[in-house]
Structures are given as C-alpha cells and as structure tokens.
Amino acid sequence: MKHGGDLTEAIARHGGDPGSWLDLSTGINPWPWPIPQHLPERAWQCLPSRAESEALLWAARKAYGAPGGAGIAAAAGTQALIQLLPYLAAPGPVAIVGPTYSEHALAWRSAGHPVIAIDDLAVCPPDAAHAVVVNPNNPDGRVTDRAALTRIATQLKERGGWLVVDEAFADVDPAISAVALCPDWPIVILRSFGKFYGLAGLRLGFAVGAPDTIERIAAALGPWPCSGPALLIGTAALGDQAWADHTRSKLEQQARKLDKVLANAGFAIAGGTLLFRLARHPHASRLHAALAQRHIWCRSFDWADDLLRFGLPSDAAGLDRLAAALSD
Numbered sequence: 001m002k003h004g005g006d007l008t009e010a011i012a013r014h015g016g017d018p019g020s021w022l023d024l025s026t027g028i029n030p031w032p033w034p035i036p037q038h039l040p041e042r043a044w045q046c047l048p049s050r051a052e053s054e055a056l057l058w059a060a061r062k063a064y065g066a067p068g069g070a071g072i073a074a075a076a077g078t079q080a081l082i083q084l085l086p087y088l089a090a091p092g093p094v095a096i097v098g099p100t101y102s103e104h105a106l107a108w109r110s111a112g113h114p115v116i117a118i119d120d121l122a123v124c125p126p127d128a129a130h131a132v133v134v135n136p137n138n139p140d141g142r143v144t145d146r147a148a149l150t151r152i153a154t155q156l157k158e159r160g161g162w163l164v165v166d167e168a169f170a171d172v173d174p175a176i177s178a179v180a181l182c183p184d185w186p187i188v189i190l191r192s193f194g195k196f197y198g199l200a201g202l203r204l205g206f207a208v209g210a211p212d213t214i215e216r217i218a219a220a221l222g223p224w225p226c227s228g229p230a231l232l233i234g235t236a237a238l239g240d241q242a243w244a245d246h247t248r249s250k251l252e253q254q255a256r257k258l259d260k261v262l263a264n265a266g267f268a269i270a271g272g273t274l275l276f277r278l279a280r281h282p283h284a285s286r287l288h289a290a291l292a293q294r295h296i297w298c299r300s301f302d303w304a305d306d307l308l309r310f311g312l313p314s315d316a317a318g319l320d321r322l323a324a325a326l327s328d
C-alpha cells in the first residue's frame with residue numbers, strides 16, 4: 001500500500017498547489033495536539049538530556065499502559081523501528097497478515113527474511129519464525145484479539161521468534177492494545193505518536209517489549225535517537241489525558257459524518273478506524289481519478305480496484321467539498 005500525505009504526484013498530474021488540495025490520503029488526526037508557541041532554546045541548542053529522555057519514556061509508559069515488567073524505547077518515528085527490527089531478529093521466515101502497510105514486508109525482505117503473506121494470524125504457518133500483524137489493521141481496521149495474539153506468541157516463543165504488533169492506530173481505542181502481554185511473551189509492540197496526536201512531522205515512535213529485547217533495540221538506535229523538541233513535545237502531549245479523551249470523541253463524530261457523505265454517494269463502508277474510513281464502490285478507480293481532477297486526494301489500492309481509503313476532513317467545509325465532488 002502506497003504512502004499518503006505527499007501531494008507531489010497528485011500535483012504533477014493534476015496541477016494546483018498544496019493549498020488548493022483537500023488531502024484525505026493520510027490517517028493522521030486533522031486536529032493536532034497544540035504545540036506551545038515557544039520551546040526552550042535548549043531544545044534546539046543542546047543535545048537531549050538523559051532526564052528529558054526518561055521523562056518521555058515515563059509519559060509514554062503511562063499513556064500506553066505499559067506494565068512495569070516491560071521495557072520501552074523511543075525512536076524517530078515508527079518507520080525507523082519497522083526497518084530496524086528485522087536486522088535484530090533471529091533468522092527465519094516471517095508471516096505478515098495482509099493486505100496491510102507494505103513497509104513491513106519490504107523491511108523484512110530487505111533484511112534477508114523470506115516473507116509469507118497470510119490473511120489471518122490464526123493460519124500462521126509452522127515454518128514461520130516470526131509474525132507481524134497491524135492491529136487495528138491498515139486499511140480495513142480489523143482487530144486481532146489478545147487471545148489470538150497470545151496463541152501465536154506461544155508458538156513463536158518455542159521457535160525463538162518474535163510477534164511484532166504494529167499498534168499505530170490503537171490510540172483511538174486503548175482497549176485494543178496488547179501491551180499487557182509484553183513481559184511474558186516474545187511480543188514487540190510498536191506505537192506511533194504522530195498519527196493520533198496529529199504531529200507526523202515530529203517523527204516519534206515507541207517499541208514496547210520484554211526488557212532484553214528493548215535493550216537490544218535501544219542499543220541499536222544509539223544515543224539521542226529523538227530530537228530535543230520531540231522529547232519535550234512528546235512528553236507534554238502524552239501526558240494530556242483530557243485532550244486525548246476529547247479528541248477520541250471528536251474523531252468519532254467526524255468519522256460518522258464522513259460515513260454519511262460516502263454512503264450518500266453510493267459507497268459501502270468496508271472498515272477503517274476513527275482516523276480513516278475504507279469504502280467500497282464498483283467504480284472506485286474512476287472516482288479516484290475524478291476526485292483528483294477536483295484536487296481531492298484519497299488512497300487507492302493496486303490489489304483492489306473497488307476500494308478507496310479516506311482520511312477525515314478537518315471541518316464541515318471539507319466534508320461539503322467532498323460531498324459536492326462525489327455528487328458531480
């Protein structure tokens with residue numbers, strides 16, 4: 001699945017400038033956590049301190065509900081962790097539940113691991129040393145429950161492998177998270193800061209797992225894996241529980257409004273999360289092109305010509321613009 005959030009291709013094909021486009025190609029919260037207008041000069045001028053790093057990890061541990069027996073490490077975005085983990089993992093094939101975020105397969109294959117595509121974690125093949133599942137999945141929002149995760153983790157423990165659970169979109173429903181399993185099983189949880197907090201440009205992500213595994217990840221990342229501004233902003237945002245609770249309610253309301261716009265245009269909602277909606281239409285490919293001509297950018301898929309993924313418009317004007325374009 002191609003990445004969203006870069007209008008370069010769309011502008012090259014259809015003209016305009018970034019300000020003229022309604023970009024619905026990402027799953028990033030359109031209402032970001034409010035960054036302070038002024039950060040301390042030390043955030044830009046000095047190397048991040050140990051105290052600032054520890055404060056961030058404590059805030060993340062609390063926000064994600066990581067148990068005391070689990071380790072946690074921060075990196076400059078989840079993508080950095082996705083690319084690093086295969087090089088630290090034991091040799092052997094990896095089973096990846098898909099269709100899903102394509103960078104997982106690319107990373108494991110680049111590190112020399114045979115990749116086995118599966119459509120359900122329950123059918124993880126016996127020759128797989130590792131498994132990867134995005135939970136909730138991108139783009140359909142499918143959730144794998146803890147019982148299923150535990151069963152596979154039990155099998156992989158016997159094989160000396162890892163179960164990687166990418167929880168990039170789990171902030172919309174904290175009950176989804178399998179972080180409580182980390183101390184007892186070979187599970188590595190990946191958490192993305194930028195999507196729910198709407199600050200993808202900050203580049204901040206976390207890995208949670210057994211202490212020895214996290215120590216290896218932290219050592220591979222080296223000193224100062226995150227910038228000073230990322231440490232300060234991440235710590236403050238992760239500690240803002242009132243904002244998180246209010247945002248979940250706001251996202252739910254906007255997702256319902258988007259569903260209504262899509263349904264009125266003949267789409268059937270096929271899944272998603274509160275940060276994006278997956279919709280089915282027999283003429284999805286043609287609609288994708290028509291929307292692009294009107295400078296509205298959403299996600300299409302080379303493996304399904306009847307599906308489109310829409311991020312949330314930030315306001316009523318965006319919803320109205322999408323509705324008007326679809327009605328045309």
